[in-house]
Structure formats: C-alpha cells, structure tokens
Amino acid sequence: MTKPMFVIVGASLTGAKAAEELRSNGFDGRVMLVGAEPERPYERPPLTKDYLRGESGRAKAYVHPDGFYEEQEIELVTGVTVTAIDPGASRVTLHDGRTLGYDRLLIATGAEPRRLHVPGADLDGVCYLRTLADCDLLRARLDAGGRVVVVGGGWIGSEFAASARQRGLEVTVIDPQPLPNERIFGPGVAAFYRDVHRQHGIELLLGEGVDGFEGDRAVARVRTASGRRIECDFAVVGIGVVPRTGLASDAGLEVSNGIVVDAKLQTAAPGIFAAGDVAHAWHPFYGQRIRVEHWANALNQGPAAARAMLGQPVGYDRIPYFYSDQYDVGMEYSGYAPQWDEVIFRGDRESGEFIAFWLRGGRVAAGMNVNVWDVNPQIEALIRAQQPAEAAALADPRVTLDSLAGELAAGS
Numbered sequence: 258m259t260k261p262m263f264v265i266v267g268a269s270l271t272g273a274k275a276a277e278e279l280r281s282n283g284f285d286g287r288v289m290l291v292g293a294e295p296e297r298p299y300e301r302p303p304l305t306k307d308y309l310r311g312e313s314g315r316a317k318a319y320v321h322p323d324g325f326y327e328e329q330e331i332e333l334v335t336g337v338t339v340t341a342i343d344p345g346a347s348r349v350t351l352h353d354g355r356t357l358g359y360d361r362l363l364i365a366t367g368a369e370p371r372r373l374h375v376p377g378a379d380l381d382g383v384c385y386l387r388t389l390a391d392c393d394l395l396r397a398r399l400d401a402g403g404r405v406v407v408v409g410g411g412w413i414g415s416e417f418a419a420s421a422r423q424r425g426l427e428v429t430v431i432d433p434q435p436l437p438n439e440r441i442f443g444p445g446v447a448a449f450y451r452d453v454h455r456q457h458g459i460e461l462l463l464g465e466g467v468d469g470f471e472g473d474r475a476v477a478r479v480r481t482a483s484g485r486r487i488e489c490d491f492a493v494v495g496i497g498v499v500p501r502t503g504l505a506s507d508a509g510l511e512v513s514n515g516i517v518v519d520a521k522l523q524t525a526a527p528g529i530f531a532a533g534d535v536a537h538a539w540h541p542f543y544g545q546r547i548r549v550e551h552w553a554n555a556l557n558q559g560p561a562a563a564r565a566m567l568g569q570p571v572g573y574d575r576i577p578y579f580y581s582d583q584y585d586v587g588m589e590y591s592g593y594a595p596q597w598d599e600v601i602f603r604g605d606r607e608s609g610e611f612i613a614f615w616l617r618g619g620r621v622a623a624g625m626n627v628n629v630w631d632v633n634p635q636i637e638a639l640i641r642a643q644q645p646a647e648a649a650a651l652a653d654p655r656v657t658l659d660s661l662a663g664e665l666a667a668g669s
C-alpha cells in the first residue's frame with residue numbers, strides 16, 4: 258500500500274512547524290515541505306534584530322537544528338517553486354514541470370514586500386528586508402556604516418532603524434503618517450515610540466512621502482514629496498507586505514485579502530488548507546475572518562493546520578500576539594483592535610514602563626505591555642472575558658490585573 262502524501266507549499270516557520278506537528282502526532286505517511294528559497298526554514302524576528310546586528314549567528318534563526326528534517330523523514334525540498342495546483346486531480350506542478358500527487362495540501366506561501374514604484378527605485382542600494390538573503394546584504398551594509406534612509410515607519414522600518422542606529426549609522430525614517438504606527442496604536446503610544454527613536458538620534462520625517470531615489474548607478478539621495486533631498490549610502494523600504502495568493506487564485510480557490518479558510522484552516526477545496534500570513538481565517542472568538550502577519554501566528558497556525566489535515570478537531574481561535582524589541586524597549590501586544598474608542602494607560606509613559614489597553618465598546622480589545630513582563634495571560638483573560646471594564650481600574654496599578662481579569666471572567 259502506498260503511504261499517504263501530505264505536501265506543504267512554503268518552507269518557512271508556518272510550513273516547518275506544520276511538518277513537525279504531523280510527525281509529533283504520529284503521522285507516518287510522506288511529508289514533503291517545498292520552499293522556493295535555498296535556505297532551510299528560518300524565523301524572521303532575528304532578521305531585524307540580533308542577527309541583523311551581527312550579534313547572533315544563522316543557527317539561531319533556523320526553525321530546527323541541523324539534521325532535523327532527515328531524522329523526522331520530512332522531505333525538505335528547497336530552491337523549488339510550486340507553479341500550479343490542480344485541486345480536481347489533487348496534484349501540484351513544480352517549476353521544472355514535474356507533478357506531485359497529494360492527499361492533503363497546506364498552502365503556507367506567506368507574503369512578499371510591497372514595492373515602492375517611484376523613479377530610481379531600481380538603483381543599487383534600494384533594499385527590502387524580508388528574507389535571510391536580504392538580511393545578509395543589509396548586515397554587510399551595517400558593517401560598512403554610513404547613512405541610511407528608511408522608507409516606512411512600520412515594523413520593518415522601526416526595528417531596522419533601531420538596529421542600524423545601534424550599529425552607529427546615521428538614520429532617517431520617512432513615513433506618511435503624522436506618527437509612526439499611529440493607525441494601530443493611536444497617538445499616545447505612537448508618540449511614545451516617536452520619542453524613543455528621536456532620543457536615540459533617529460531623524461524622523463513624518464507626514465512625508467518619497468518621490469524618488471537619485472544617484473548614478475547606486476542610490477545617493479532620497480527625494481521627498483516636499484522636495485527635500487536626503488543623502489544616503491543605501492535605503493531600506495518597508496511599506497508593508499502582500500499575501501502571496503497567486504497559486505491559490507489560479508487554482509480557483511477563494512481569495513479575498515488572503516486565502517479564505519474556515520476555523521479548521523481549510524479551504525472550500527477538499528484536502529487543501531492554508532495557514533500563516535497568507536490565510537484569511539475564520540476566527541471563532543472574533544466571529545469574523547482575520548489575517549495576521551506576525552510571527553506567533555505562523556508559529557501556532559501551522560501546527561493547527563497540521564492537526565486539521567490529520568482530521569483532528571480544530572477551531573483556531575488564538576488571540577493574536579506579537580512582540581517588538583527596539584533599543585532597550587521591549588513590548589508585547591495581544592489582541593485585535595482595528596478600531597477602538599479609547600486607550601487607557603496603566604503606568605507612566607515617561608518612565609518607559611507601562612501597559613496600554615485599547616477599549617472598544619468599553620471592553621478590552623487589545624493590550625500592550627512595554628518593559629513590563631509576565632502579564633500576558635492576564636491581558637488575554639481581560640480580552641476573552643468580553644465584559645465592560647472600568648477604565649479607572651485598568652489604569653490603577655493598585656488593582657491587580659489578576660483580580661480585574663477574575664472579576665470580568667466571573668461576569669462573562
């Protein structure tokens with residue numbers, strides 16, 4: 258009897274953790290993990306932090322130690338692109354024309370950087386930061402020092418800027434919003450981060466666009482929308498990512514802000530699942546589809562999809578979580594708050610140690626702890642309670658989060 262074949266398209270964190278989960282759940286069929294990059298699966302957080310700064314080696318970035326895939330009999334195929342999926346025939350086509358049959362297919366193709374289409378964008382030295390290879394190039398540029406212009410003050414922009422500054426470069430960040438990440442955070446938290454960057458010597462040009470890059474073969478200046486010219490040795494563009502959905506849409510799968518999947522992370526096509534940055538998944542707790550582009554989602558959704566592929570009951574309902582480290586400011590954010598009514602602060606922003614709560618309809622939709630640790634379970638409990646929370650109690654450090662979470666849970 259031939260063994261069942263599970264194919265995972267995308268050999269990054271989501272795909273690698275899914276493959277691991279299949280084995281740890283006793284699946285003894287074939288597991289093929291196909292990745293377009295030449296690398297074995299790696300995690301992205303070090304690529305804007307310690308690995309980028311040269312403080313840690315490649316081994317720390319890899320999802321699994323050397324030899325893991327061979328030991329687990331996971332067929333890791335790197336440098337290979339899947340070019341088509343035929344859901345009717347349950348087959349995928351590889352770039353060299355070979356086809357492979359599957360019993361279950363997981364699409365974990367992730368996302369790719371949005372490109373900035375302005376004059377000069379193809380000059381040498383206009384860089385993006387998504388892959389380990391991108392990071393290696395930027396690591397070498399940080400070694401060389403000089404001046405860098407960062408376009409976009411989102412997560413790539415702010416973490417890269419902090420690392421570059423820590424390596425002693427002169428850094429200018431250009432962002433179209435009045436405050437970086439203001440749409441996610443609101444003005445209070447966004448202003449805190451603006452000040453942190455300024456205190457570390459970053460030049461922030463806010464409410465400003467980029468009209469073009471100038472230079473002979475390599476970028477030498479960035480031209481802003483207001484007509485300023487900023488000299489630089491290189492530039493880094495971090496203006497968001499786009500889910501890689503082409504394979505799915507070409508195969509006739511439903512795509513709408515990502516590949517549409519249910520709470521089992523399954524598409525409407527039999528045997529085909531999607532997880533990670535690319536998946537727009539039904540979230541039972543929120544009662545809507547959400548797509549999450551952060552590390553923790555890749556870490557947890559891949560394994561959940563693997564269990565669903567094995568026929569286990571799955572209803573992926575984790576509260577989204579991410580973290581960021583910039584200079585000596587560490588933070589964790591839990592929740593999902595595309596809209597909110599007010600932001601409540603517990604602790605003093607001036608001190609750099611505080612918790613912010615985003616309230617929607619009086620309920621805690623998200624919480625972020627900045628240089629305050631071990632409060633994650635309580636913040637999640639406050640969110641899960643879905644009960645009106647008293648702003649004064651949230652703000653009062655004498656009221657413990659444990660007691661608040663307990664009270665709200667009792668009311669739910």
Ligand code: NAP
Nearest residue numbers: 408409410411412413414432433495496497550579580581
């Ligand atoms: P991002 O966090 O979505 O931020 C993009 C930023 O670029 C936004 O501030 C955006 O402003 C700005 N922008 C958009 N168009 C622009 C333009 N033409 N010129 C200048 N700025 C522009 O995306 P990212 O920083 O590129 O990060 C890529 C992905 O990696 C994201 O999914 C992110 O979540 C993930 N990531 C996560 C972490 C973490 O969790 N710690 C760290 C690094 C990366 P508007 O909002 O006004 O469009």
